[in-house]
Amino acid sequence: MKIAIASGKGGTGKTTVAVNLALSVEGMQLFDCDVEEPNCNLFLGQELEKVEDVSCPVPVIDSEKCTLCGKCADFCRYNALAALSTGIMVFPFLCHGCGGCGLVCPEGAVREEPRVLGVVEKGKATAPLEFYRGLLNIGEAMATLVIRTLQGHIDANRPAIIDSPPGVACPVIAAVGDADYCVLVTESTPFGFHDFKLAVEVVKLMKIPFGVVINRDGLGDSRVEDFCRGEKIPVLLKIPNDMRIARLYSEGIPFVEEMPGWKEKFAAMFKAIKSGSESGVMNA
Numbered sequence: 693m694k695i696a697i698a699s700g701k702g703g704t705g706k707t708t709v710a711v712n713l714a715l716s717v718e719g720m721q722l723f724d725c726d727v728e729e730p731n732c733n734l735f736l737g738q739e740l741e742k743v744e745d746v747s748c749p750v751p752v753i754d755s756e757k758c759t760l761c762g763k764c765a766d767f768c769r770y771n772a773l774a775a776l777s778t779g780i781m782v783f784p785f786l787c788h789g790c791g792g793c794g795l796v797c798p799e800g801a802v803r804e805e806p807r808v809l810g811v812v813e814k815g816k817a818t819a820p821l822e823f824y825r826g827l828l829n830i831g832e833a834m835a836t837l838v839i840r841t842l843q844g845h846i847d848a849n850r851p852a853i854i855d856s857p858p859g860v861a862c863p864v865i866a867a868v869g870d871a872d873y874c875v876l877v878t879e880s881t882p883f884g885f886h887d888f889k890l891a892v893e894v895v896k897l898m899k900i901p902f903g904v905v906i907n908r909d910g911l912g913d914s915r916v917e918d919f920c921r922g923e924k925i926p927v928l929l930k931i932p933n934d935m936r937i938a939r940l941y942s943e944g945i946p947f948v949e950e951m952p953g954w955k956e957k958f959a960a961m962f963k964a965i966k967s968g969s970e971s972g973v974m975n976a
């Protein structure tokens with residue numbers, strides 16, 4: 693079972709929930725898909741090793757064969773090619789590697805070269821939790837490719853937690869789209885509520901069953917709970933605005949390690965999600 697942890701915005705405690713949940717369930721795998729800023733390992737402290745580079749095939753134009761017909765540049769919807777009077781200019785950072793320019797070229801003047809834009813890393817096998825993360829090179833825009841490559845390492849026979857990027861843009865769709873269930877992490881504050889409602893709309897559109905974890909409960913008001921009650925969205929867990937939890941967070945320590953009662957609460961949440969999912973009673 694794949695459970696994505698998402699939030700309408702950053703800073704709501706999404707990574708905290710992902711890490712603590714992963715550490716509370718035996719045999720769990722954790723995938724940090726927040727590839728622009730993967731933070732899970734700040735709490736895990738695992739020694740990481742490279743599993744594979746993530747690369748995108750970009751075109752290289754053979755000027756000997758090219759007749760400057762412009763068909764490749766006309767085809768590219770990402771404006772990664774420009775037809776100049778002197779030749780075809782390639783902008784590799786804009787290329788999505790679709791291969792279409794090579795297909796439309798009547799002269800066979802386009803070949804492809806891989807361009808590395810990120811990496812997939814894995815925690816050393818001796819670590820208690822199996823952990824993978826993706827890392828997008830600085831300045832790159834193709835987060836979705838890194839996320840998809842990273843997710844290729846999910847063992848379908850084991851439960852997996854996917855720490856998704858914040859927000860509701862394309863990388864989130866790539867991270868969450870394949871999940872069996874989505875946990876939305878939010879705070880009950882006015883700003884958090886606005887982004888939370890956007891995230892709810894997205895998971896509803898994607899028809900993914902979902903529930904909510906309210907983080908720093910007690911800090912704001914009851915607006916998230918009132919909304920969830922009205923919309924029949926399950927509130928799976930409330931994490932209080934607790935000084936001890938905040939201190940452990942600031943020290944990079946997953947709070948289930950120091951407050952074992954919470955391990956049981958996270959494990960119970962996983963069990964409820966799993967049994968609800970298997971019996972088909974979860975909302976979508």
Ligand code: SF4
Pocket residue numbers: 749750751767768769770771772773786787788789790791792793794
């Ligand atoms: S591979 Fe696709 S995205 Fe890249 S330049 Fe060619 S047409 Fe454009």
Ligand code: SF4
Pocket residue numbers: 753757758759760761762763764765780796797798799800801802
């Ligand atoms: S489609 Fe082929 S021949 Fe035409 S401009 Fe592009 S590379 Fe040159």
